[in-house]
Amino acid sequence: AYVAGALSLEDAVRVVALRSRAIAEELVGKGGMVSVGLPAEDLRRRLSEFGGEVSIAAFNGPMSTVVAGSPEALEALVAACEADEVRARWIAVDYASHTAQVERLRERLLADLAPIRPRRSDIPFYSTATGALLDTTRLDAQYWFDSLASPVLFEQATRALLGDGC
Numbered sequence: 001a002y003v004a005g006a007l008s009l010e011d012a013v014r015v016v017a018l019r020s021r022a023i024a025e026e027l028v029g030k031g032g033m034v035s036v037g038l039p040a041e042d043l044r045r046r047l048s049e050f051g052g053e054v055s056i057a058a059f060n061g062p063m064s065t066v067v068a069g070s071p072e073a074l075e076a077l078v079a080a081c082e083a084d085e086v087r088a089r090w091i092a093v094d095y096a097s098h099t100a101q102v103e104r105l106r107e108r109l110l111a112d113l114a115p116i117r118p119r120r121s122d123i124p125f126y127s128t129a130t131g132a133l134l135d136t137t138r139l140d141a142q143y144w145f146d147s148l149a150s151p152v153l154f155e156q157a158t159r160a161l162l163g164d165g166c
Contacts, residue, residue, distance in 0.1 A: 031096025
């Protein structure tokens with residue numbers, strides 16, 4: 001957002017520093033993330049047996065999906081994937097971003113990031129929060145909370161870029 005000209009350096013640093021601090025103080029140690037070599041639809045069927053303790057955190061590509069959730073449920077998922085010879089690789093984090101666990105940060109982040117003043121950029125901004133080209137004046141506190149709480153739409157944003165000739 002800073003490089004695209006949508007945020008001042010001060011606002012960009014505010015987003016990075018205050019979101020990181022909130023994660024460190026309230027989420028660390030309560031979850032994890034795993035990259036799985038399956039399409040999201042195939043993975044959704046597997047996740048149904050975990051009672052909502054694991055959810056899709058990122059749509060990275062046609063055969064790469066990231067899940068996040070409780071460490072115990074993720075361990076069971078990794079074991080099941082390995083038994084079926086499906087690639088499942090732990091990501092080096094101990095929190096479950098892009099899941100419902102982030103909801104506990106809502107009020108804090110909306111208050112912490114309220115001073116941000118996004119502006120229109122001259123450089124097109126393709127958001128992995130929306131999966132599409134985005135008007136950068138929308139990069140307010142709500143956007144930055146949502147981008148931490150909602151699944152990453154990397155594959156969709158990449159397809160949008162390709163569709164627009166990039």
